[in-house]
Amino acid sequence: MLFCRALPLLLLAFIFAPQIAAAETSAPAVGNKNASANGQRGVLIFSDGNRLTGVLQQERGQAGRFVSDRFGDIAFSADEARFEPERVDDATVAFRGKTSANPVAPAPARAPAPAAPLILAAGAKPPPKPSPAPSALHPWKFKLNGFLDRTDDNGIHRSEYVTGLRIDRNTTSNQFFLDNRYEYAERNEILDRRRATSRGDWRHVLSPRWFTLYTPYLEYDGKTVATGRNDYLLNQQQGGIGYRLLTGPDYTSRVAATWSFFDLTNYDLGTESSFSAPSLILENNLRLPWAFELRQKGQVYYLAAEQTFGWDNEADLIKRLNKTLSLTLRHQYRRDYPALGLNPINRLRLLFGVEF
Numbered sequence: 001m002l003f004c005r006a007l008p009l010l011l012l013a014f015i016f017a018p019q020i021a022a023a024e025t026s027a028p029a030v031g032n033k034n035a036s037a038n039g040q041r042g043v044l045i046f047s048d049g050n051r052l053t054g055v056l057q058q059e060r061g062q063a064g065r066f067v068s069d070r071f072g073d074i075a076f077s078a079d080e081a082r083f084e085p086e087r088v089d090d091a092t093v094a095f096r097g098k099t100s101a102n103p104v105a106p107a108p109a110r111a112p113a114p115a116a117p118l119i120l121a122a123g124a125k126p127p128p129k130p131s132p133a134p135s136a137l138h139p140w141k142f143k144l145n146g147f148l149d150r151t152d153d154n155g156i157h158r159s160e161y162v163t164g165l166r167i168d169r170n171t172t173s174n175q176f177f178l179d180n181r182y183e184y185a186e187r188n189e190i191l192d193r194r195r196a197t198s199r200g201d202w203r204h205v206l207s208p209r210w211f212t213l214y215t216p217y218l219e220y221d222g223k224t225v226a227t228g229r230n231d232y233l234l235n236q237q238q239g240g241i242g243y244r245l246l247t248g249p250d251y252t253s254r255v256a257a258t259w260s261f262f263d264l265t266n267y268d269l270g271t272e273s274s275f276s277a278p279s280l281i282l283e284n285n286l287r288l289p290w291a292f293e294l295r296q297k298g299q300v301y302y303l304a305a306e307q308t309f310g311w312d313n314e315a316d317l318i319k320r321l322n323k324t325l326s327l328t329l330r331h332q333y334r335r336d337y338p339a340l341g342l343n344p345i346n347r348l349r350l351l352f353g354v355e356f
Helices: 002-026 090-101
Strands: 041-046 050-060 063-068 074-076 081-084 140-152 156-170 174-187 190-206 210-225 228-247 251-266 271-288 294-304 308-320 325-335 347-356
Touching: 050 081, 090 347, 156 347, 174 347, 228 271
Parallel strands: none
Antiparallel strands: 041 050, 041 081, 050 063, 063 074, 140 156, 140 347, 156 174, 174 190, 190 210, 210 228, 228 251, 251 271, 271 294, 294 308, 308 325, 325 347
């Protein structure tokens, strides 16, 4: 009789026991409110604004321990930083809710997310950027210029055409340019002058002040003179060492001591000669207001055979119209270079240039 009365109670206990156990298991722990956050990925936000990504290992009361993806184990207090768990969108929550009813084998642990960039506090200076390669800092530059003059004076017709191409390339320790020019002139449709020149210049920086230079130069000139034609070819090889006198944001002044070797071939006379001469070079570059620039290079040679000096000077006043177009007022003066009385020059020209 007692067993019959206890049978309904046993049946009820058997039915509701699993539900009561599940409720007790899912109830949150009262002793530590942050225990559920331990082992969770998120962001540790410091009071100065800096952020670190990683996993919260422990947080109790006013202290905690955080494992950063970049810096490893870090201890922190509530006054120094706070932890924010990684956000999960609704779709992920719904997906996890569905799959929790049908448990499957746990997925392999994912690789840690890449470290987030360190956000600097206000007023802090960012780390310096790496210097780009010299090719990016100093690309090749090309400048094409030209001059045209046609005059008619008392029945004398003159035509003159001048063109030039300059190539520049500068790197951290080397400077290079190649300047090619061609001139053609007629008088009454008869050839008066045909002149072609090519000058190279290579400089290697030894220190902030000292540098070496090497300058090859070729010149062909076919000019009509009183006695007839005077066609010659000049080959000059020049080398030496230079020093920066003045250097500033808008000006540069250099001097150099060089030695030049000349090979001169005169096709009309059928003669060849070779000689050498020491020389001094003075260069000045100056940036002026209103996008003007002044470039000057002068040389003085000592001609031992004639016991005299030869002079060569060129000055360019450049006006930049924009990044591509420019105007150049060029003055050239040459006397007794490289030999006494050889083709003196004294002229002023206005050139139009295109850079690319």
